[in-house]
Amino acid sequence: MIDAIKVNSLDFSYGEEEILSSLEFNVREGEFLAIAGPNGAGKSSLLNLLTQVLKPNKGNITLMGKDICDYSCLDMARTIAIVRQDFSTTFGFNVYETVMMARTAFFNILGFESSLDRDIVKNALEATNISHLANRELNEISTGERQRVFIARALAQDTPIILLDEPTSFLDLRHQVEIYDLLKRMQLESSKTILTVTHDINLSGQYCDKVLLLGYRDSFYLGDIKSIFENNKIAEIFSVSGASTEINGKYVFLPQGKYRKL
Amino acid sequence: MTQQSGLTFTKLLTSILIGVAILAATMLVCSLVGTKTLSIEQLIHSDISAIDSEIFYRIRLPRVLLASIVGAALAISGAVLQAILKNPLADPYILGISSGAGVGAMLASVMGLQFTFLGKSPIAIFAFIGAFATVWLVWTIGSLADKRSSNGLLLTGVVINTFLSAITMFMVAIARSSTVHSTMIWLMGNIFPEDLTTITTMAILTLLAAIALMRLGPSLNLISFSAAQAKTVGINVSRVRFITFLTTAFITSIAVSLSGLIGFVGLIVPHAVRLIWGADHRRLLPITAIAGAIFMVIADTIARIIISPAQLPVGILTALIGGPFFIVLLIKNSKRQNLL
Numbered sequence: 001m002i003d004a005i006k007v008n009s010l011d012f013s014y015g016e017e018e019i020l021s022s023l024e025f026n027v028r029e030g031e032f033l034a035i036a037g038p039n040g041a042g043k044s045s046l047l048n049l050l051t052q053v054l055k056p057n058k059g060n061i062t063l064m065g066k067d068i069c070d071y072s073c074l075d076m077a078r079t080i081a082i083v084r085q086d087f088s089t090t091f092g093f094n095v096y097e098t099v100m101m102a103r104t105a106f107f108n109i110l111g112f113e114s115s116l117d118r119d120i121v122k123n124a125l126e127a128t129n130i131s132h133l134a135n136r137e138l139n140e141i142s143t144g145e146r147q148r149v150f151i152a153r154a155l156a157q158d159t160p161i162i163l164l165d166e167p168t169s170f171l172d173l174r175h176q177v178e179i180y181d182l183l184k185r186m187q188l189e190s191s192k193t194i195l196t197v198t199h200d201i202n203l204s205g206q207y208c209d210k211v212l213l214l215g216y217r218d219s220f221y222l223g224d225i226k227s228i229f230e231n232n233k234i235a236e237i238f239s240v241s242g243a244s245t246e247i248n249g250k251y252v253f254l255p256q257g258k259y260r261k262l
Numbered sequence: 263m264t265q266q267s268g269l270t271f272t273k274l275l276t277s278i279l280i281g282v283a284i285l286a287a288t289m290l291v292c293s294l295v296g297t298k299t300l301s302i303e304q305l306i307h308s309d310i311s312a313i314d315s316e317i318f319y320r321i322r323l324p325r326v327l328l329a330s331i332v333g334a335a336l337a338i339s340g341a342v343l344q345a346i347l348k349n350p351l352a353d354p355y356i357l358g359i360s361s362g363a364g365v366g367a368m369l370a371s372v373m374g375l376q377f378t379f380l381g382k383s384p385i386a387i388f389a390f391i392g393a394f395a396t397v398w399l400v401w402t403i404g405s406l407a408d409k410r411s412s413n414g415l416l417l418t419g420v421v422i423n424t425f426l427s428a429i430t431m432f433m434v435a436i437a438r439s440s441t442v443h444s445t446m447i448w449l450m451g452n453i454f455p456e457d458l459t460t461i462t463t464m465a466i467l468t469l470l471a472a473i474a475l476m477r478l479g480p481s482l483n484l485i486s487f488s489a490a491q492a493k494t495v496g497i498n499v500s501r502v503r504f505i506t507f508l509t510t511a512f513i514t515s516i517a518v519s520l521s522g523l524i525g526f527v528g529l530i531v532p533h534a535v536r537l538i539w540g541a542d543h544r545r546l547l548p549i550t551a552i553a554g555a556i557f558m559v560i561a562d563t564i565a566r567i568i569i570s571p572a573q574l575p576v577g578i579l580t581a582l583i584g585g586p587f588f589i590v591l592l593i594k595n596s597k598r599q600n601l602l
Contacts, residue, residue: 051494077496084491090348091486091541101487104480105496111480111544112271157495 002065004029004161004193005050010059012045019045021218023059027210029160030191032184034204037214038238043197044085046214047163050195051082064160077105081154083164087146089138095149096134099124102156124156128182144175151182155190162186164196168203176200180207201234202252213237225251269542277545281552288556289330292563293322297570324455328520329562329576330555331461332453333527335468335517337554338547339510340528341535342475345486345543346506347416354514354528357419357507358396361426363518364449366392368433371445385448390519396422397511451524451577453562464516471513472551478502479544486541524577526584527554534591557584 010023019042048054061068103117168176205225213221215237229251242255339354366388404415484492565576
């Protein structure tokens with residue numbers, strides 16, 4: 001198995017402010033990685049670095065064994081799909097049109113999709129269980145449904161790697177679990193490499209193979225969920241005190257503040 | 263369940279052809295009416311006097327043709343700029359074209375220039391130069407100010423528009439020339455019958471620009487959604503932005519130099535089309551161009567006959583009918599679906 005993503009001594013800063021320093025990690029093909037860490041630790045910056053939206057100050061990134069600098073815009077689109085956090089459309093598009101947008105780079109000379117594109121979109125809609133919403137406007141559907149639309153769009157891009165930026169924020173418990181089930185199914189059935197930024201370590205810990213804890217500047221930790229709990233890394237990286245316990249062989253972390261009820 | 267994609271190429275082609283047919287019919291009817299109304303039978307059987315024939319072929323038809331070209335250019339530019347700037351309030355003049363043209367035209371008028379170039383007056387030439395130079399200035403400053411979002415461009419456009427308008431007002435205030443008033447009227451937007459060469463050149467340029475813009479339709483869908491997302495899906499966003507700005511600036515500047523500042527067409531026609539047919543730019547752009555042409559032809563005909571034998575600047579009329587028409591459409595449609 002080769003590395004889907006390999007990050008080597010990566011430095012990144014916004015102006016004077018150092019965000020990432022000497023970051024090193026790798027994700028194997030078909031692996032499910034959760035990225036967690038305090039606000040401002042550079043999780044979203046990392047996703048932008050992986051998609052060439054931002055450029056690192058130092059270090060290099062390899063995708064599927066090839067340096068990221070050697071990727072053209074189109075090659076990137078064939079390799080990495082990303083589900084972003086922000087949703088704002090100026091103009092109304094329906095679900096089908098939104099998912100089909102993932103195929104734009106492959107449209108024919110007249111600017112239209114081929115029957116292959118239509119099949120891919122149809123499969124993506126079915127896999128994410130939103131076929132019945134195809135003709136609905138994006139701002140008419142619920143937040144959970146919309147999140148599935150964006151995941152369907154990432155699927156329709158037909159890439160080996162999918163990145164997600166907090167896909168379960170703003171979702172209730174049932175919808176959070178549904179999204180993780182969906183991601184896990186994509187990993188197992190379509191052998192996608194999945195990286196998801198999350199604040200919910202307890203939930204993502206039940207699904208992902210490894211966790212990358214991203215602290216401030218050069219503090220980070222990569223390991224499976226067991227080693228994170230055994231080494232008490234969450235409290236260290238997030239600088240929060242709390243208790244961890246084991247339920248049915250799964251670890252959970254409960255953050256505890258000063259004025260909590262006893 | 264099988265999915266129906268809204269739009270296919272055949273469907274698109276059909277609606278374009280229907281649109282062109284409606285446009286042609288509108289143009290014919292509008293060139294028949296006027297102080298002296300002609301009928302189609304008369305025209306077919308050449309049963310018209312030499313003067314009427316002169317009026318129809320030399321004055322009304324060129325005027326209707328020019329109106330349709332100007333309308334199409336302004337409307338499609340508005341639709342494209344709204345997408346690129348991700349702002350429903352954008353119009354073809356937002357990047358400084360109107361104020362740039364104003365300064366250029368006023369400068370030519372105040373200096374009392376007298377020459378013709380390619381059959382055009384100094385006012386038209388200077389308006390074109392002013393408009394195009396201002397867009398270039400806005401583009402340069404805007405991309406320096408904010409490389410990653412379109413807000414830099416938008417703000418620069420607004421600021422430069424205000425600045426240049428002040429310069430125009432300054433020139434109006436200090437000028438004693440009597441031509442200033444006629445330049446102001448010219449700036450309000452008027453369609454004059456132009457010669458055939460001008461109209462043909464303008465038609466070809468606008469058509470080429472429209473085709474270039476329409477080919478970017480799928481990319482504009484993505485960029486109007488999210489520029490960052492467009493990039494990760496494999497669209498070269500800065501290239502698309504540059505091409506669209508250059509193209510829209512060019513055809514709008516030509517339109518302004520021929521007809522002055524005809525407001526509202528570039529703002530409301532794209533919205534009206536979007537409210538009815540949806541936001542897919544592959545369909546939005548051609549239909550907007552056709553609808554802009556139809557709107558402009560009708561508006562110019564009304565401007566021509568409403569206070570005849572005098573004529574109203576068509577720019578005043580587009581705002582007068584465009585505004586209320588758009589508000590009705592907006593209220594009616596936003597009840598049904600939440601598009602804006």
